[in-house]
Amino acid sequence: MPRIVNVPPTLLALALATSAAQAQRPADSPTVAYVTNEGSRTVSVIDLASRRVVATIPMGARPRGLHLSPDGRRLYVALSDDRPNVQGGDDAIAEIDVATRRIVARHRAGSDPEQFGITPDGRSLIAANEDAGTASLIDLATNRELATLIVGIEPEGVAVSPDGRLAFVTAETSNSVSIVDMAARAVVANLLVDVRPRAAAFSPDGRRAYVSAEIGGTLTVIDVARREAIATIELDGLEGKPVGVVVSPDGSRVYVANGATGRVSVVDARANRVIGSVQVGRRPWGLALSRDGRWLYSANGLSHDVSIVDTQALRTVGRIPVGERPWGVAVH
Amino acid sequence: MLTRRQFLHASGAALLASTRRARAPLRVVVLRESTAGSESMMAGARLGSDEASRAARMFDLPLTVRDAEPWSGGLPRDADVVVGGMTDASCARLSELAESAGVLFLDVGSTDDALRGAACGATTFHVAASEAMHRDARRLAAMGDDARVALWLPTLEAFGAAQLNDRFRQRIGAPMDSAAWAGWFAVKAVSEAYFRARGGDAAAVRAQLVHPDARFDGHKGKPLSFRAWDRQLRQPLYVLGRAGTEPVELPRRGEPGSTWEQLDRLGTRASDSTCHAS
Numbered sequence: 001m002p003r004i005v006n007v008p009p010t011l012l013a014l015a016l017a018t019s020a021a022q023a024q025r026p027a028d029s030p031t032v033a034y035v036t037n038e039g040s041r042t043v044s045v046i047d048l049a050s051r052r053v054v055a056t057i058p059m060g061a062r063p064r065g066l067h068l069s070p071d072g073r074r075l076y077v078a079l080s081d082d083r084p085n086v087q088g089g090d091d092a093i094a095e096i097d098v099a100t101r102r103i104v105a106r107h108r109a110g111s112d113p114e115q116f117g118i119t120p121d122g123r124s125l126i127a128a129n130e131d132a133g134t135a136s137l138i139d140l141a142t143n144r145e146l147a148t149l150i151v152g153i154e155p156e157g158v159a160v161s162p163d164g165r166l167a168f169v170t171a172e173t174s175n176s177v178s179i180v181d182m183a184a185r186a187v188v189a190n191l192l193v194d195v196r197p198r199a200a201a202f203s204p205d206g207r208r209a210y211v212s213a214e215i216g217g218t219l220t221v222i223d224v225a226r227r228e229a230i231a232t233i234e235l236d237g238l239e240g241k242p243v244g245v246v247v248s249p250d251g252s253r254v255y256v257a258n259g260a261t262g263r264v265s266v267v268d269a270r271a272n273r274v275i276g277s278v279q280v281g282r283r284p285w286g287l288a289l290s291r292d293g294r295w296l297y298s299a300n301g302l303s304h305d306v307s308i309v310d311t312q313a314l315r316t317v318g319r320i321p322v323g324e325r326p327w328g329v330a331v332h
Numbered sequence: 333m334l335t336r337r338q339f340l341h342a343s344g345a346a347l348l349a350s351t352r353r354a355r356a357p358l359r360v361v362v363l364r365e366s367t368a369g370s371e372s373m374m375a376g377a378r379l380g381s382d383e384a385s386r387a388a389r390m391f392d393l394p395l396t397v398r399d400a401e402p403w404s405g406g407l408p409r410d411a412d413v414v415v416g417g418m419t420d421a422s423c424a425r426l427s428e429l430a431e432s433a434g435v436l437f438l439d440v441g442s443t444d445d446a447l448r449g450a451a452c453g454a455t456t457f458h459v460a461a462s463e464a465m466h467r468d469a470r471r472l473a474a475m476g477d478d479a480r481v482a483l484w485l486p487t488l489e490a491f492g493a494a495q496l497n498d499r500f501r502q503r504i505g506a507p508m509d510s511a512a513w514a515g516w517f518a519v520k521a522v523s524e525a526y527f528r529a530r531g532g533d534a535a536a537v538r539a540q541l542v543h544p545d546a547r548f549d550g551h552k553g554k555p556l557s558f559r560a561w562d563r564q565l566r567q568p569l570y571v572l573g574r575a576g577t578e579p580v581e582l583p584r585r586g587e588p589g590s591t592w593e594q595l596d597r598l599g600t601r602a603s604d605s606t607c608h609a610s
Contacts, residue, residue, distance in 0.1 A: 130495065133386075152390060153383050154495055172492060173549075174387040175524065190390040192527055196492070196549045215549040238547075238555050238591040 031290065032098075033331045034075055035299055035306055036063035037323025043077060044322040045101065046306065048290070048331070051320050057101050061090035064327045065115040065158075070122045072332045073098055078113040078127065079106075093125060093138070098332070107143050110136040115199070117160035117167055119182065126167045126180065128155035135169045135178070137185055147185040152176035159200035159209060161224065168209050168222075170197035177211055179227060189227045193220040201245040201254070203269065210254050210267075212242040219245070219256055219265075221272055231272045235265040244287040244298070244328075248311070255311075257284040257298055264298060266314060276314045280307035286328030299326035357394030358526045358537065360384075360519060363403040363416030363426075365441075369511035370418050373440050374400050375504045376512030377415060380519030382503065387523060393531045395523055407433055412534040415518045417460075418511075420444040427453035431609070436534045436541075438522065440514035448562040448600065452607035455534070457541060458564045459514045459521070465569060465599035472597065473571035473580040482570045484513030484552075485579060491553035513550070517565075521548050554583075554591055559599075562607040566595035 033046040041062055045055040061079040068075055074095055081090035091112055095105040109116065109127040113136075116127035124146065125138045135155060137147040152171020159168045160182070167180040175197060179189040194216030202209050202224070209222040217238045221231040235242050240258035242265070247254050254267040258277075262284060266276040281300025284307065288297045296309040299322075306329060308318040362377040364370055381397035388395040401408055403422065407429040408414060413436040417423030423442030430437035431453040439447070439456060443463045447456070461469075466481045473479065486497050486507030500508035500516070508516075525540035526532065540546060542563065547555035552568045559566055570579045583594035 131498065153386060154492070173383060173496075174390065175527075175549075176387070176390055178390070192391060195547045195555060215555045216547055217555070 031331065033288065033297055033306065033329055034066060035322045035329045036066050036077060036327045037325060038062050038064060038301070038327045039324025042323045043075070043096070044326070046320055046322070051308065051318055053320065053322060055101055056323065057096065059094060065113070066328050066330045067116065067118050068330050068332050069118060070120055075330070076116070076118060076125065078109070078116055080112050080114065093127060105143065107138050107140065108145065109138055110134060110148065115156060115158045117158040119160055119164040120162065121164060126158055126160065126169070126182070128158050128169055130154055130156065133171070135167070135180065149180060149185070149187055151178040151187060152190065157197065157199040157211070159202050161202050162204060162206045166224070168200045168211070170200050170211055172196050172198070177222065191222065191227065191229060193229055194218045194232055198243045199245045201247050203247050203251045204249060205251055208269070210245050210247065212245050212256055214241050214243060217242065219254065219267060233267060233272055233274065235274060236261050236263055236277065240265070243285045246287045246289050246296070248289060248293040249291065250293060253311070255287055255289070255296055257287050259283045259285055262300070264296065264309065278309050278314050278316060280309065280316055281305050281319060286326070288329045288331040290331055297329045297331060299329040301325045301327060357396045358412050359410055360395065360397045360413040360415065360522055361401050361408045361411040362397065362399045362515065362519070363408065363414060364400045365403050365416060365418045365422055367418045369441060372509055372511040373418065373515035375506065376500070376508065376515030377519050379500055379503050380516040384519050384523035387527065391527050393527055395526060397519060407435060411435055413438065413522050413537065415440055415515065417442050420447065423447055424451065427456040430455045434534060436522070436538055438518040440518050441511065445600070448564050449606040452562055452609050454609035455538060456563060457558055459518045461567065461569060462564055462599050468598045469569040469571050469582050472582050475571050475573045475580065480572045482572060482579070483510035483567065484508060485570050492551040496551045517550050524548060554595065559596070559602070561602045561605040562600060564599060566592065566598070568595070569598060
């Protein structure tokens with residue numbers, strides 16, 4: 001993404017949104033959100049202009065993590081069966097053609113894939129295999145497993161750096177973040193972070209990574225170049241149970257979903273401190289932002305809906321009922 | 333401005349420290365006793381040992397766990413940390429021996445309040461819940477004086493409990509009970525304290541275990557920590573009634589107060605503690 005300096009934030013957001021739209025889709029196509037529903041085993045397709053579910057895609061298995069391809073034409077959804085610790089027939093990353101809303105491919109990604117990341121070139125995918133303690137690197141064109149890497153115990157969150165060179169894989173039991181060199185296909189460092197790390201996200205410039213710690217109740221800030229945790233930010237008390245993390249397109253804010261209190265913490269990324277919080281639905285986990293960073297969406301597992309947050313006013317402006325137990329949300 | 337002598341001393345100390353880090357692993361010994369629950373506790377410790385060894389390689393901090401050493405009645409040789417105490421008597425003995433040797437001792441079996449009170453040991457940490465915690469749990473659950481109190485149940489699912497129960501069943505071939513959980517958690521807590529200290533000896537690990545910011549994940553949905561006044565692990569408990577009834581989890585979900593306030597409703601409070609060893 002080109003970096004633009006000395007431009008007012010609104011213009012910057014507009015410029016980024018416009019260039020992204022021109023590059024990736026027709027200017028008039030509506031913005032769409034996709035939501036994985038763990039309970040009803042479906043993906044809800046939401047038209048964000050009308051704020052309504054316009055389609056429901058049956059997945060035939062339990063969907064959790066989801067990502068759009070960089071060109072926005074494909075949606076990848078992690079599917080598991082109900083038996084952890086065994087690679088069952090349903091364990092896969094499903095590839096959905098966004099235009100037809102049909103599953104067009106299934107990629108094997110080890111047992112019980114939950115979260116994964118896609119490289120910026122759209123060619124490969126790295127998935128965390130929770131029970132195996134590994135991360136699988138998959139070539140999406142050939143559907144081939146390029147490598148299986150040993151990471152921490154109970155791996156969970158995955159984030160690929162904006163330049164595609166690194167992937168961070170969190171692990172809940174070992175309180176670790178494994179840093180994967182994607183070209184070398186090897187773990188090059190393991191960092192100790194706060195207790196029970198869940199999601200990870202990079203800043204747009206790739207210099208920082210943010211990791212939520214569910215039992216620690218904090219967000220760990222990692223200096224990517226130094227491979228070092230440089231700050232641990234208290235979020236919503238020990239009862240907050242933070243999970244989902246997203247960084248604003250300009251890198252100025254980090255949003256963290258506190259699953260147990262139903263609040264999203266807003267972190268100032270320069271000061272590394274919480275500057276506000278917004279009440280959303282019950283047990284928010286997955287978060288996504290509109291491309292201009294103006295709207296934040298949370299998938300609320302226990303209220304079975306998606307909250308829409310105005311990030312300027314810092315308040316919830318709407319809720320969209322989806323399927324049962326929504327887990328994650330992705331916006332295009 | 334450092335004098336030359338001070339500088340040499342400091343660098344010498346640094347060199348010694350790095351040599352120790354490179355060569356001397358933290359030595360954890362899990363004791364086998366001929367009592368009920370010991371086999372199960374050791375099975376838990378074995379899973380804890382697998383996981384701690386793997387994490388030790390990841391963080392490049394050496395750690396050894398001897399996970400089934402028959403207890404001779406004394407302190408095992410070449411140990412920085414001892415896990416055991418399946419009875420009040422063995423716990424009392426080990427607590428005393430550990431304190432005089434500067435060894436850490438993690439009690440995984442004794443509920444004796446006296447060993448957390450007037451007879452407490454300065455280097456003893458209690459993973460097993462005290463009798464006072466059991467009493468409070470029964471009272472708060474209102475399930476009668478005969479109700480069984482568990483540290484862990486093989487049927488727990490939330491907060492990563494299903495994953496832990498699955499891992500144990502897969503590794504050991506049996507359901508994870510309270511003794512197994514205690515063995516697993518003792519090794520986990522010690523190894524995590526060691527990693528957070530970035531290596532070191534028993535004293536460094538002890539400092540981490542009692543650090544006010546220390547938090548441990550026992551897969552019970554709340555952060556766990558050791559109470560400063562008697563080094564008793566604060567933790568949720570499960571009270572079992574008659575067969576076929578749901579166990580009651582304490583603290584109950586959504587209880588008022590901070591996490592530590594909720595957990596400290598079970599057991600001896602700081603103001604009532606008679607433990608003076610610190």
